[in-house]
Amino acid sequence: MTFLARVPRRLIQLACFVGALVLIWPVLPWAIAPRLLQQASPFVVVSSSIAARSIGVGAILALIVAVVSSFKKRWFCLYLCPTGFFLENTNHIGLRKVSWWRNCPPIGRYVAVLTIVGAVFGYPVLLWMDPLCIFSSPFAMNKSTSVVSVILVSLGLGVLVGATFLFGMLWCVRICPLSGLQDMLFAARKALWTRMAANTPTRKFVEESSGGRSFSSDMKLVQISGASAPAAAHRFNAARRVFFAGGAGALLAFGARALGAARYRKSDTLLRPPGAVPEDRFAGLCIRCNNCTHACPTKIIHPDTGHEGGLAGFAAPVVKFDRDYKYCLETCNACTQVCPTGALTALPLEQKNKYLIGEALVDNNLCLTALGKKECDACEQACPYDAVKITWDEDQYNAYPVVNHKCIGCGACEVVCPTTPVRAIRVWTLKPS
Amino acid sequence: MRRSIAAGGLFAAGSLVPVSSALAGQAGEKPAAPAAGQGPEKLPHQTGSHVPATLADGKVTQPRRELPVLHKTSVLVVGGGPAGTAAAFTAKRMGVDVTLVERYGYLGGLATGGLVLGIFPLYDRGNKQVIFGIAEELMKKLDVLKYGIIDRGKAPTYPTFDAEVLKYLLADMMLDSGITAFLDCWGVDAIVDAKGTVKGAVFESKSGRQAILADIVIDCSGDGDIYAAAGAAFEKVKTNIGLISRIGNIDEVDMAAGRGSEDPGKPVTGKPSEGRPSKGRVNDFGGHAGNSTPAPHMNWLNMRGPVGDALDVADLTAMELKHRRGTWSNVEKLRQKQGDEQAFLAETAPQLGVRLSRLLDGVKKLTVQEIRSGAKFKDVIGYSGAYANAPEFQIPYGSLVPEKVENVLAAGRCISTDFEVGDITRLIPVCWVTGQAAGVAAALCIQDKCKPRNVNVAKLQNILHQQGAYLG
Numbered sequence: 058m059t060f061l062a063r064v065p066r067r068l069i070q071l072a073c074f075v076g077a078l079v080l081i082w083p084v085l086p087w088a089i090a091p092r093l094l095q096q097a098s099p100f101v102v103v104s105s106s107i108a109a110r111s112i113g114v115g116a117i118l119a120l121i122v123a124v125v126s127s128f129k130k131r132w133f134c135l136y137l138c139p140t141g142f143f144l145e146n147t148n149h150i151g152l153r154k155v156s157w158w159r160n161c162p163p164i165g166r167y168v169a170v171l172t173i174v175g176a177v178f179g180y181p182v183l184l185w186m187d188p189l190c191i192f193s194s195p196f197a198m199n200k201s202t203s204v205v206s207v208i209l210v211s212l213g214l215g216v217l218v219g220a221t222f223l224f225g226m227l228w229c230v231r232i233c234p235l236s237g238l239q240d241m242l243f244a245a246r247k248a249l250w251t252r253m254a255a256n257t258p259t260r261k262f263v264e265e266s267s268g269g270r271s272f273s274s275d276m277k278l279v280q281i282s283g284a285s286a287p288a289a290a291h292r293f294n295a296a297r298r299v300f301f302a303g304g305a306g307a308l309l310a311f312g313a314r315a316l317g318a319a320r321y322r323k324s325d326t327l328l329r330p331p332g333a334v335p336e337d338r339f340a341g342l343c344i345r346c347n348n349c350t351h352a353c354p355t356k357i358i359h360p361d362t363g364h365e366g367g368l369a370g371f372a373a374p375v376v377k378f379d380r381d382y383k384y385c386l387e388t389c390n391a392c393t394q395v396c397p398t399g400a401l402t403a404l405p406l407e408q409k410n411k412y413l414i415g416e417a418l419v420d421n422n423l424c425l426t427a428l429g430k431k432e433c434d435a436c437e438q439a440c441p442y443d444a445v446k447i448t449w450d451e452d453q454y455n456a457y458p459v460v461n462h463k464c465i466g467c468g469a470c471e472v473v474c475p476t477t478p479v480r481a482i483r484v485w486t487l488k489p490s
Numbered sequence: 491m492r493r494s495i496a497a498g499g500l501f502a503a504g505s506l507v508p509v510s511s512a513l514a515g516q517a518g519e520k521p522a523a524p525a526a527g528q529g530p531e532k533l534p535h536q537t538g539s540h541v542p543a544t545l546a547d548g549k550v551t552q553p554r555r556e557l558p559v560l561h562k563t564s565v566l567v568v569g570g571g572p573a574g575t576a577a578a579f580t581a582k583r584m585g586v587d588v589t590l591v592e593r594y595g596y597l598g599g600l601a602t603g604g605l606v607l608g609i610f611p612l613y614d615r616g617n618k619q620v621i622f623g624i625a626e627e628l629m630k631k632l633d634v635l636k637y638g639i640i641d642r643g644k645a646p647t648y649p650t651f652d653a654e655v656l657k658y659l660l661a662d663m664m665l666d667s668g669i670t671a672f673l674d675c676w677g678v679d680a681i682v683d684a685k686g687t688v689k690g691a692v693f694e695s696k697s698g699r700q701a702i703l704a705d706i707v708i709d710c711s712g713d714g715d716i717y718a719a720a721g722a723a724f725e726k727v728k729t730n731i732g733l734i735s736r737i738g739n740i741d742e743v744d745m746a747a748g749r750g751s752e753d754p755g756k757p758v759t760g761k762p763s764e765g766r767p768s769k770g771r772v773n774d775f776g777g778h779a780g781n782s783t784p785a786p787h788m789n790w791l792n793m794r795g796p797v798g799d800a801l802d803v804a805d806l807t808a809m810e811l812k813h814r815r816g817t818w819s820n821v822e823k824l825r826q827k828q829g830d831e832q833a834f835l836a837e838t839a840p841q842l843g844v845r846l847s848r849l850l851d852g853v854k855k856l857t858v859q860e861i862r863s864g865a866k867f868k869d870v871i872g873y874s875g876a877y878a879n880a881p882e883f884q885i886p887y888g889s890l891v892p893e894k895v896e897n898v899l900a901a902g903r904c905i906s907t908d909f910e911v912g913d914i915t916r917l918i919p920v921c922w923v924t925g926q927a928a929g930v931a932a933a934l935c936i937q938d939k940c941k942p943r944n945v946n947v948a949k950l951q952n953i954l955h956q957q958g959a960y961l962g
Contacts, residue, residue: 432794438878449797454813456793
């Protein structure tokens with residue numbers, strides 16, 4: 058820490074910013090690199106581990122961040138956070154005049170509480186507010202196939218930059234759940250230490266007195282976010298807010314899960330990328346980092362406008378097969394490897410090729426073969442899993458494509474089907490038969 | 491061109507008449523006199539002179555006998571389908587003596603009798619036409635005939651012609667060509683000399699079993715009947731056999747959008763079913779059935795059919811009967827659809843839609859790997875357009891020449907390819923391409939006194955090029 062304190066903060070921030078870019082832009086020959094960025098966030102790791110009831114090796118990074126942050130107030134924000142670095146610089150060129158929000162309560166803490174309580178019920182409600190996800194999302198832009206997608210992936214960071222330009226460091230100081238969580242960790246550690254110090258009065262702690270001093274003077278952010286004098290009434294209010302936030306988290310979690318499940322039952326076209334957890338939990342676990350969108354070599358993963366997944370699924374990845382692109386390749390499992398929260402389970406290639414994205418169904422009212430228009434067997438030729446066969450039906454005295462149980466919904470047939478505007482063979486949401 | 495079809499009465503006479511030679515005043519080898527009388531002709535009472543097959547000890551045997559030689563020719567074309575007519579016309583234009591034999595009573599094979607009315611694949615991936623020569627000539631002639639052809643030059647939509655118009659056109663061209671033609675005449679065997687070299691073919695017709703002697707035989711039978719009989723090696727394949735039909739009074743609303751295209755990027759058709767299609771849903775013809783043809787309110791409706799053996803008479807018979815029953819039930823189903831209540835079955839194709847049967851083992855076996863990788867051949871004789879997932883590809887002359895047997899060339903669907911390529915080279919315009927090349931090659935064999943495998947390929951390509959064929 059003392060070493061770090063001597064190095065100019067900006068330099069470390071810049072290095073971390075570049076490091077984040079290297080991780081997101083997969084220059085490293087390491088498939089999982091992009092997800093390491095988000096897994097440095099204790100907010101993401103704590104929430105997703107609770108929600109998924111499992112903890113991965115990636116949690117080590119977050120653990121280190123959590124421990125250091127509990128000793129160095131907002132250490133992550135000030136030194137490591139690429140979003141923070143980006144917004145700080147935005148703030149320098151911004152208007153910075155408005156400070157109406159300085160009396161705002163620390164919303165980030167309640168967001169963190171709400172989300173973690175939601176996670177206990179399997180649905181980390183506001184996990185998408187994690188700044189590292191917001192940071193990485195726009196980098197999926199190079200895989201966007203429409204203007205809408207470009208807007209969707211850059212929406213989060215765009216809003217933050219706009220808000221920072223207008224109002225200063227509102228997000229970092231008051232709203233960011235990651236900084237809120239760090240504050241709570243710091244406060245908890247301090248409270249614990251104080252209690253222990255009371256039991257052993259001979260010990261003295263430097264950190265307690267140097268909380269704000271070690272940071273450069275222009276960082277108003279620290280002074281503002283520093284714990285204010287704990288009046289009894291304030292503490293009561295804070296406790297009440299935490300309680301309400303937790304309650305809201307539980308309710309929202311239940312509500313969102315029920316809605317997600319209902320949505321999936323009703324939908325015919327909702328397709329999630331391979332490895333996706335069941336729909337009731339997917340929209341919660343998914344943090345909209347768009348790592349999967351970015352990782353997909355065939356550009357079939359798109360951020361959802363809400364058309365497929367509803368409001369809860371806004372901007373979460375959906376699979377769409379476009380004739381101009383390819384399908385979910387049998388040689389690729391990239392998207393499952395880059396998900397930091399387990400919304401997409403990390404599947405080995407062999408497992409991914411067994412994951413059911415959806416099921417291909419044929420509309421014989423469109424099929425060229427079924428309508429006696431031409432000798433088309435494009436779907437049969439294209440299928441990598443031997444799941445589509447043009448079959449002669451002696452009873453109907455006609456031939457049409459028949460899809461067997463080997464179909465995983467990879468979309469290979471859909472992208473080659475020549476009928477327009479609607480393709481005769483399409484991948485539909487999987488229904489329990 | 492507009493010769494009166496009154497001469498067609500010669501066909502109707504039913505006797506085996508070398509029509510053109512009779513008309514052109516050329517002396518055939520043994521041309522029967524045309525039935526010239528105005529009324530029915532009474533011939534003297536006769537007793538059958540034929541020695542029949544005999545049954546003895548449970549075995550049927552046929553006595554060894556000498557066959558009458560009906561005709562002698564330079565180039566004998568067996569089969570009058572797209573490949574056979576293309577081969578005969580081009581060979582004849584090179585000034586050699588050509589005889590054509592056709593099993594049915596009309597020319598055009600599967601293009602007319604099979605009702606395969608769509609001319610595809612004609613274009614490359616970039617919608618550029620890659621098949622010209624005799625194909626383009628025929629299409630140009632159809633252009634000026636009323637209700638002859640539609641959708642010319644509208645790539646990627648392929649042109650569609652009318653079967654009867656093409657039958658007329660081919661008959662008209664045949665009558666004027668100077669080719670000696672025998673229709674209603676089924677090639678059943680090859681004639682080989684002591685060295686196994688092909689010297690002609692044997693035919694069965696109402697005139698009985700007869701021989702035609704020839705210097706070069708072009709096997710355009712589709713099934714490779716002649717090269718197989720001559721002892722050439724081949725690969726036998728079984729694939730779907732259907733029966734195409736024409737449906738009249740069909741819903742006009744969808745007509746403009748009702749045509750398929752071989753380009754995956756271009757519009758085809760249809761009203762989608764409402765909502766999610768159920769698994770294994772069968773066709774209720776909710777969509778627009780078939781493809782429009784030059785005849786108004788008339789669609790041709792393809793049938794894939796079950797897999798069958800095109801060389802097995804039992805399979806063929808079963809399909810002829812069942813396909814017609816199936817077609818009828820499909821038309822009844824079609825009439826359930828709004829707008830198609832008055833649809834009627836105009837015709838089922840006279841010929842079964844046999845796709846492939848024999849594939850020659852030629853000097854060169856064209857493989858799917860080669861066509862996918864865009865292989866170039868020194869002996870290219872033409873192109874096939876892009877079809878389904880395959881790009882346009884070159885067809886080498888070696889695919890028309892049997893590996894072993896001499897004096898035979900193959901053209902049409904039975905040339906030397908693997909199954910996947912054969913599924914493309916079997917299509918109508920590609921048969922025109924191989925037929926034209928085989929016709930020129932056969933004429934060169936006569937002119938240069940060489941075997942088909944020794945044909946001067948540069949000369950062959952040069953002549954094809956002069957005839958307007960596209961060689962890349």
